[in-house]
Amino acid sequence: MHLIEHMVFKGTSSRTAREIALTFDRLGAEVDAYTTKEYTAYTVKALPEVLLDAFDLLVEMVTRPAFPETELIKEKNVILEEIRAAEDAPDDLVHELAAAAAYGTHPLGRPVLGRRSVVRAADRACLVRLHRRFYRPERTVAVLAGAVSAAAIEKAAARLAAFGEAGAGRAPAGEIQGPDGETGPPAPETGSAASGRANGPAFEVAPTADGADAPAPEEEPKEPPFAGGRRHRTRRELEQGHLVLVYPGLRAGHPDGPSWAVLNRLLGGSMAARLFQRIREDEGLVYDIYSYTAAFRDSGYLAVYAAMHPERAARVEALIAEEIRALIERGPGEEELEAAKRTLIAGYAFDLESTEARLERLAREAIYLGRHPDPETVMARYRAVSTDAVRKLAHRLLRPVGRAWVGPAVAGAERGGASWAARRDARRVRD
Structure with missing residues (x-):
């Protein structure tokens, strides 16, 4: 998942990585991303008058990554250097070792950066399968905070839902599902902030030669045993x-x-x-x-x-x-x-x-x-x-x-x- 986070910035079906960077720069927007043990976050910070334009570009990056092979080779090397740097910092390494000691082989015990062997073995087909499995509307939380009007929130929800074709049984395009299951444009919190789960069309990525795996059914969380x-x-x-x-x-x-x-x-x-x-x-x-x-x-x-x-x-x-x-x-x-x-x-x-x-x-x-x-x-x-x-x-x-x-x-x-x-x-x- 960490590799996907890197590759999302490397171009979409209609923009190169350079074009993405230049567009954010022209908007005066700051874009960033990070991966944790359980989720990946993509953020953009922009002035109110260009927020929706920056939001559009961020959504395009996340939902329409091209995963170009040439960029993948370079980005794998970047991540391998990240892993080496983390292992050279003892006060970082010891925390990763501690999680591994506590959780053993459970995913919570694995390093967020990934293991060298896994990074080296990853190919475009692997990224496409993972993207289709995990980057889905029902697994997506969209959040806006700061100087954001209710109208802007409604437009952002509609634009997020507009990417891709509407799926059966999902909320109509232009709506966002709130945390309690209600649909419709979310009302902002005090201070103009709101969030909700996108529940519209499927996100797409260019297909691989052998197709892509269907989304796996959600499983109830089970508390992992501590390894001691x-x-x-x-x-x-x-x-x-x-x-x-x-x-x-x-x-x-x-x-x-x-x-x-x-x-x-x-x-x-x-x-x-x-x-x-x-x-x-x-x-x-x-x-x-x-x-x-x-x-x-x-x-x-x-x-x-x-x-x-x-x-x-x-x-x-x-x-x-x-x-x-x-x-x-x-x-x-x-x-x-x-x-x-x-x-x-x-x-x-x-x-x-x-x-x-x-x-x-x-x-x-x-x-x-x-x-x-x-x-x-x-x-x-x-x-x-x-x-x-x-x-x-x-x-x-x-x-x-x-x-x-x-x-x-x-x-x-x-x-x-x-x-x-x-x-x-x-x-x-x-x-």
Whole structure:
């Protein structure tokens, strides 16, 4: 899918890659794209008077890619260089290894950039099959945010639906299906923003010699099991070691999501968090340490990253376990809890003032929730998080399910000590 993202910019049935670039430039528009573990996003930023023209071009790129063979050869080399660059950056590589350690062979454990062998083997026929399978109206979420009028939203929906021939059983051309199944031009949110699932004609790409696969039926998401593995990459030239510990988390949209966000903030989500204060400020054992969460359609995790001298790895890991144990046994203090909640509420409010942040939030809500929660409701849920809720979540989830290390070979640093294996195995017995 990452290769398709690159190739979408390399021309359509009526425009070359150069013509696409020049047209966006003449419009004064900024176009971008990125691929995640579960979706690919294509974005365009333009002034209101040319937004629909920029939107038209973006839709043409996404729905009518030509996938020219000459460009494919060059772009495969570009991605291979991306992979090499990522592997040369230990603080990037360790996170990919951590996901692989946690999820094993499940797709969530695979790198977004792809594997060299897969990239080298990809051909045009493969891209066409994947495009026809996944780039379909019912799998597409269109989002507009910023200085956008209701009339512009209606026109954008109609233009998106106008690409291709109308399919049987789909909404009429010019309509967009909202998150609750209603059709018709979507009403904008406060601040002129709206989203919906396109539900019109099929997107097309030039056929291959042997035809293309029919779209596969949708499957209900199944929570992937955690592998509980360990991955390490010995890099003798490095003086610093990079460690990531992975713990089970919550899927996107889970009812306990606000409590989970507060727990992450308390543990390692800021410079005031417990891990940073104890291990970096008080003990001086690490160059950097933090925690973060990743949420997917049917799974999620929390990860703790630390960068340190390799000989300090065992001590750092023991202190991480100690701070987690304290949260499990006693929970956060009232003042600490309130500060974490205020910070999360402020961050959410600040994001409402950013067009880019609103755009991404609306898209993720449409994909994972099928609705757009009222901002006041979201902030109220943060305010309602209690000490007991955080402590119970920590008790239920903070048991390691994956470990990754990138750095010099040091006894105990690569594979973790007996304490890591004991905590992992204790979780297996408990589950």
